[in-house]
Amino acid sequence: METASSLASDTSTSAKILVRDLTVRYGTTLALDRVSLDIGERQVTALIGPSGCGKSTFLRCLNRMNDHIRSVAVEGRVLIDGVSIYDPTVDPVELRRRVGMVFQKSNPFPKSIFDNTAFGPRVHGVRDRVALCEIVERSLRQAALWDEVKDRLDRSALDLSGGQQQRLCIARALAVEPDVLLMDEPASALDPIATAKIEELIHELKTQYTIVIVTHNMQQAARVSDETAYFYLGRLIEVGPTEQIFTNPGRRETEDYVTGRFG
């Protein structure tokens, strides 16, 4: 049997993130079992699989969000641009600047649109008002939100619609100029039009960013991603070009999942 680790080739030269034998335990529960995966630079990689398959755990390992959970044990290697992110010399705050994250439920701060967007840069020491204004405009433009909010930047972010709030969170993540954007179910709480806007945004963002997205919506994975990885029971079952995964996957388990034969 071909193992998942042999599927992730070491020869890929454009891989931004290299994961090798990543094993994660929550206490005695095995959440990820020796997962190896290459994530291509300026590509969208979708992680799919049923609830509890380990895809979110995997995503959270990429910017050490799991550090905050007690009893979590991480083994294996995660290299971004060739640097091991679990090395003791790596500053997790700086790591999370480079590897931004957008969550399922939009989580703007109860502050103005401007202050939400400028939050990260301020934390990282930007004080100059003109510079902040530039960053806010650039980030909101990148998140395709600028035209909708440019006249009311001082209004509360909580007055925005759900879809706008989610794009604001994307703008907030982009404001600190990350290389990688992690998205955990970014459109699952949105209506079809807001979802389409997020997906359109993902298409545009991938020209500059490496994106990893977790989604339960398989059509969404099929639409937005270049590569798709299927997880099941903590293991990476198959990874390949998205088109192949959805038309002619290599493994029966993947086939059963993408055709709705699961369970």
Place this chain on the structure above:
Amino acid sequence: MPIHTDRTYELQLEKLRASVLEMGGLVEDQIAQAMRALTTRDQALAQATIERDHMVNRLDVEIDDLAIKLLALHQPAARDLRLITTALKVTTDLERIGDLAEHIAERATELFGELPIKPSIDLPRMAELARDMLRRSLDAFVREDEKLALSVCNADDTIDQLHGQLFRELVEFMADDPRTVSRAMRLLFVSKYLERVGDHATNIAEMVIFMVKGRSIRHLDRPPREL
């Protein structure tokens, strides 16, 4: 294989498969009836065969509708997607075979009352081969058997050769005795129709290979020896 979590979807896919098979059985029978009408000079049977073609057309439309509905409502993937796209293409070939059966019956009608120019041996043999190819391509579809499908692709040469042989023979008849031209031409048409049935059966078999293996072997100079 596990069945779909969504039972309605499972049932509709099953209906799609069954409808393709029903249509295949119908056109195979149409070829048999048309050939019997031709060889036994049975005018009524020829007419009945021509009239039955609308049943083939109806199934063609029904299968298209069902396939489009499945695509729109279920966003099928992988093997299901390949089954549905295969069904859409296979019905086109089956519908053409139905038309060819109708054409054979029409030529039979025209030949009714004319003296035979030679004993009917080659055409029934070609028809048997063509029907066998069709039957096997449909079996391969149902059983998802890519090897059986490949054997159909490799059988097409025989029917092509028989057509070539009959062509030369009928041309000789026409050259020797111009009074045979109208009859010989009609027999030649039938030979060409049967040769086309073989081509359509080959198309179906190629689609079955795509359906099972997710790989296209169409438009190659020769079918591969193995998959």
